[in-house]
Amino acid sequence: MGVQENVQKPLDRLAEALSPEMEAVNALIRQRMSSEHAPRIPEVTAHLIEAGGKRLRPMLTLAAAKMLGYAGPYHVHLAATVEFIHTATLLHDDVVDESRQRRGRPTANLLWDNKSSVLVGDYLFARSFQLMVEPGNLRTLEILSNAAATIAEGEVLQLTAAQDLRTDEGVYLTVVRGKTAALFSAATEVGGVIAGAPADQVRALFDYGDALGIAFQIVDDLLDYGGATETIGKNVGDDFRERKLTLPVIKAVARATPEERAFWSRTIEQGDQRDGDLDRALSLLSRHGAMEAARADALRWSATARTALANLPPHPIRDMLSDLADFVVSRVA
Amino acid sequence: MGVQENVQKPLDRLAEALSPEMEAVNALIRQRMSSEHAPRIPEVTAHLIEAGGKRLRPMLTLAAAKMLGYAGPYHVHLAATVEFIHTATLLHDDVVDESRQRRGRPTANLLWDNKSSVLVGDYLFARSFQLMVEPGNLRTLEILSNAAATIAEGEVLQLTAAQDLRTDEGVYLTVVRGKTAALFSAATEVGGVIAGAPADQVRALFDYGDALGIAFQIVDDLLDYGGATETIGKNVGDDFRERKLTLPVIKAVARATPEERAFWSRTIEQGDQRDGDLDRALSLLSRHGAMEAARADALRWSATARTALANLPPHPIRDMLSDLADFVVSRVA
Numbered sequence: 001m002g003v004q005e006n007v008q009k010p011l012d013r014l015a016e017a018l019s020p021e022m023e024a025v026n027a028l029i030r031q032r033m034s035s036e037h038a039p040r041i042p043e044v045t046a047h048l049i050e051a052g053g054k055r056l057r058p059m060l061t062l063a064a065a066k067m068l069g070y071a072g073p074y075h076v077h078l079a080a081t082v083e084f085i086h087t088a089t090l091l092h093d094d095v096v097d098e099s100r101q102r103r104g105r106p107t108a109n110l111l112w113d114n115k116s117s118v119l120v121g122d123y124l125f126a127r128s129f130q131l132m133v134e135p136g137n138l139r140t141l142e143i144l145s146n147a148a149a150t151i152a153e154g155e156v157l158q159l160t161a162a163q164d165l166r167t168d169e170g171v172y173l174t175v176v177r178g179k180t181a182a183l184f185s186a187a188t189e190v191g192g193v194i195a196g197a198p199a200d201q202v203r204a205l206f207d208y209g210d211a212l213g214i215a216f217q218i219v220d221d222l223l224d225y226g227g228a229t230e231t232i233g234k235n236v237g238d239d240f241r242e243r244k245l246t247l248p249v250i251k252a253v254a255r256a257t258p259e260e261r262a263f264w265s266r267t268i269e270q271g272d273q274r275d276g277d278l279d280r281a282l283s284l285l286s287r288h289g290a291m292e293a294a295r296a297d298a299l300r301w302s303a304t305a306r307t308a309l310a311n312l313p314p315h316p317i318r319d320m321l322s323d324l325a326d327f328v329v330s331r332v333a
Numbered sequence: 334m335g336v337q338e339n340v341q342k343p344l345d346r347l348a349e350a351l352s353p354e355m356e357a358v359n360a361l362i363r364q365r366m367s368s369e370h371a372p373r374i375p376e377v378t379a380h381l382i383e384a385g386g387k388r389l390r391p392m393l394t395l396a397a398a399k400m401l402g403y404a405g406p407y408h409v410h411l412a413a414t415v416e417f418i419h420t421a422t423l424l425h426d427d428v429v430d431e432s433r434q435r436r437g438r439p440t441a442n443l444l445w446d447n448k449s450s451v452l453v454g455d456y457l458f459a460r461s462f463q464l465m466v467e468p469g470n471l472r473t474l475e476i477l478s479n480a481a482a483t484i485a486e487g488e489v490l491q492l493t494a495a496q497d498l499r500t501d502e503g504v505y506l507t508v509v510r511g512k513t514a515a516l517f518s519a520a521t522e523v524g525g526v527i528a529g530a531p532a533d534q535v536r537a538l539f540d541y542g543d544a545l546g547i548a549f550q551i552v553d554d555l556l557d558y559g560g561a562t563e564t565i566g567k568n569v570g571d572d573f574r575e576r577k578l579t580l581p582v583i584k585a586v587a588r589a590t591p592e593e594r595a596f597w598s599r600t601i602e603q604g605d606q607r608d609g610d611l612d613r614a615l616s617l618l619s620r621h622g623a624m625e626a627a628r629a630d631a632l633r634w635s636a637t638a639r640t641a642l643a644n645l646p647p648h649p650i651r652d653m654l655s656d657l658a659d660f661v662v663s664r665v666a
Contacts, residue, residue: 037507038490092455096448115429118451119488122425125455126481129462133474141466141474148459155452157371174370 010323014059017317021062021076022055028080032127044108044120049087051103057187058083064191064205067317074135074194081144082187084128089151089183091121096155097242140190147186154178162244163269165253165261172250173214180220181213204311208321211305215328218298221246222332225285237278243268247297249281251290260284295332302329343656347392350650354395354409355388361413365460377441377453382420384436390520391416397524397538400650407468407527414477415520417461422484422516424454429488430575473523480519487511495577496602498586498594505583506547513553514546537644541654544638548661551631554579555665558618570611576601580630582614584623593617628665635662 008016015022029049035041058079065075093099094107095117101107109117125148132144158175161167188209192202224239225248239246245253245268253264263280266272285291305325312318341349348355362382368374391412398408426432427440428447434440442450458481465477491508494500521542525535557572558581572579578586578601586597596613599605618624638658645651 035486035489037511038486038493040493041486041489089455092451096451114447115492116489118425118429119485119492122422122458123482123485123489125458126478126485129478130475130482133471133478136471138466138469142463145459145462145466149456149463152452152456152459153368153371153374156368156374156449156456159448159452160371160373178370 010320010327011054011056011059014063014317014320014324015055017320018059018062018066021066021072021079022059024073024076025055025058025062025079025083028076028131029083032080032084032131033124035123038123040112040116041120041123044091044112044116045087045124047105047108047111048090048102049083051105053103055083057086057183060184060187060209061191063317063321064188065195066191067312067315067321068192068195068197068201070191070195074137075191077131077134078140078144078190078194079187081128081132082183082190084124084131085144085148085151086183088121088124088128089155089179091117091124093155095121096159135194137194139193143186143190143193147182150178150182152178154182158244163271164245165265165269167245167250168254169247169250172245172247176214176217177210180217181210184213184216185209201312204308207308208305208325211301211308212325212328215298215301215305215325218247218294218301219329219332222248222291222294222298225282225291237281240267240278240281241273243271247294248285248290251293252284252288255288255290256284298329298332302326343653343660344387344389344392347396347650347653347657348388350653351392351395351399354399354405354412355392357406357409358388358391358395358412358416361409361464362416365413365417365464366457368456371456373445373449374453374456377424377445377449378420378457380438380441380444381423381435382416384438386436388416390419390516393517393520393542394524396650396654397521398528399524400645400648400654401525401528401530401534403524403528407470408524410464410467411473411477411523411527412520414461414465415516415523417457417464418477418481418484419516421454421457421461422488422512424450424457426488428454429492468527470527472526476519476523476526480515483511483515485511487515491577496604497578498598498602500578500583501587502580502583505578505580509547509550510543513550514543517546517549518542534645537641540641541638541658544634544641545658545661548631548634548638548658551580551627551634552662552665555581555624555627555631558615558624570614573600573611573614574606576604580627581618581623584626585617585621588621588623589617631662631665635659 033042033045033049061079061082062075090102091108094102095109095114099107100110108120132141154175155178157171158179161171161175185206186209188205189202192205221239224236224246226236249264249268253261256264263284267277267281302325306322309318309322366375366378366382394412394415395408423435424441427435427442428450432440433443465474487508487510490504491512494504494508518539519542521538522535525538554572557569557579559569582597582601586594589597596617600610600614635658639655642651642655
């Protein structure tokens with residue numbers, strides 16, 4: 001990110017470069033989150049969608065399309081599709097995780113109830129499919145419906161894998177590609193497809209989104225065990241308390257002594273957690289260099305994302321996407 | 334249904350007439366409910382999908398397509414799509430209703446947990462969208478994605494309307510069109526569209542499915558308050574105990590004295606139910622002729638379904654669909 005103090009963050013620069021398109025996306029989102037019959041739908045959706053999320057995923061679609069010369073209008077529909085899929089998964093995730101806070105506000109399942117979150121999430125999924133049909137492009141339909149299946153599969157896999165010490169880095173990667181990277185890579189890929197880009201450029205966009213999403217999730221998992229100076233809207237150790245086996249722990253388990261393995265088994269597999277266990281976990285992560293190793297992985301994925309961009313034509317937006325790949329890991333760099 | 338004792342039920346005759354196609358649908362369902370990474374997905378899905386459901390909805394798609402001369406292969410994909418959407422909604426409904434039994438077996442949310450039901454339901458939704466993309470027909474994509482949105486909207490509307498005595502027959506019809514009829518009418522309509530049928534025949538198929546679905550749901554609501562000699566797999570009064578305002582109660586509320594209205598308000602709106610309340614409810618339904626009036630509505634919708642078929646060319650399957658419209662209401666006729 002360089003040494004300049006006044007440099008705009010890459011996401012803000014992207015938002016500026018894509019400002020008219022993002023306004024169109026936001027208008028479309030507001031229009032499609034309405035419901036003729038059920039006022040609870042826009043209430044619940046607005047609570048989440050207007051909570052100041054970064055709109056990172058729809059911006060990726062707009063960026064990819066614009067960078068490759070597409071003048072519209074259907075990148076707007078695809079971007080809104082991506083944001084609706086993301087919002088639907090957040091509503092369902094908060095039910096599954098029994099979360100009480102999201103983006104610094106009470107979750108919808110807490111303010112209303114699980115029923116509303118499940119059914120409004122279903123509505124947004126359906127809305128996303130209506131939106132993705134409108135461009136009339138079968139290839140983008142394939143990509144987005146495949147992504148939706150990969151997301152759900154990753155979430156189900158996480159249900160069983162997250163509390164099983166046999167979960168290795170390969171399984172972790174499958175979960176992360178599902179729960180996070182699949183939507184990033186679909187977001188960038190459909191932007192290229194709707195722009196009519198050649199296959200190698202579409203592939204480069206997929207690779208960029210995939211690697212960016214993986215880096216993003218590893219950083220999220222690292223921040224959960226601290227190491228961040230900024231506020232991240234959640235507490236250190238949430239994943240530990242929720243018994244989620246993330247990359248740092250997987251690395252520490254792989255290097256654990258039998259006695260340490262018993263500790264992880266008790267706290268993560270059996271969920272028997274006592275005072276001081278989080279401190280013990282943090283000290284094991286440190287002892288085995290697990291945080292540093294996970295951080296190195298994140299940096300490698302960030303580099304992979306930047307490398308993929310080399311296959312795309314020079315463009316100011318390409319440079320912003322490159323900076324974005326740096327920025328995503330800057331919170332742990 | 335006539336007086337013959339050995340007459341096959343219309344659903345069995347349809348199943349026989351569509352036997353090769355239904356085998357292809359079942360094979361496709363088994364193939365697509367698999368998951369490369371998450372074994373819990375086929376476990377949960379198989380529990381529900383192999384519990385001996387009647388496969389009524391996919392059969393409607395196959396029947397419509399075959400009746401109008403379509404030789405395949407894509408009616409099979411559309412039929413499997415419809416069954417996956419149905420299965421996904423059942424998984425989510427059982428979470429929302431906290432159900433413990435479905436088709437005479439413990440529900441998935443009871444055998445596994447709510448998390449698995451929510452996420453496997455999401456997976457099946459996504460699978461259904463993958464399937465519906467494969468025929469490459471944009472009109473069927475529109476119809477099915479619109480149906481998915483209407484279903485979810487109806488379910489959300491039901492959340493708020495079901496416990497509100499101001500819910501009238503118009504709102505009830507919107508809920509029923511959402512939660513039940515939308516998938517029936519989409520099932521028949523896409524069968525006609527994939528067969529390349531002219532607009533008036535496609536409209537007739539929609540009207541048939543819509544009316545059949547409404548009749549089907551009214552009968553279901555009636556059976557919940559008794560009147561059936563056969564086993565229906567649920568107990569009399571479940572809807573009352575779950576505080577669901579269905580058509581018979583809406584009719585009784587419309588004719589209620591102030592004192593009766595207070596009874597409905599206490600039991601349905603406030604959920605304060607005591608011994609003897611179900612008997613009191615049944616006697617109010619009887620006093621105001623609410624069961625008979627709802628039964629008459631069901632018969633009218635059944636007749637509407639049969640009438641719609643007159644706009645379709647003569648075909649043995651058309652006759653079976655007509656008999657099916659009779660059969661659906663025969664349980665309360």
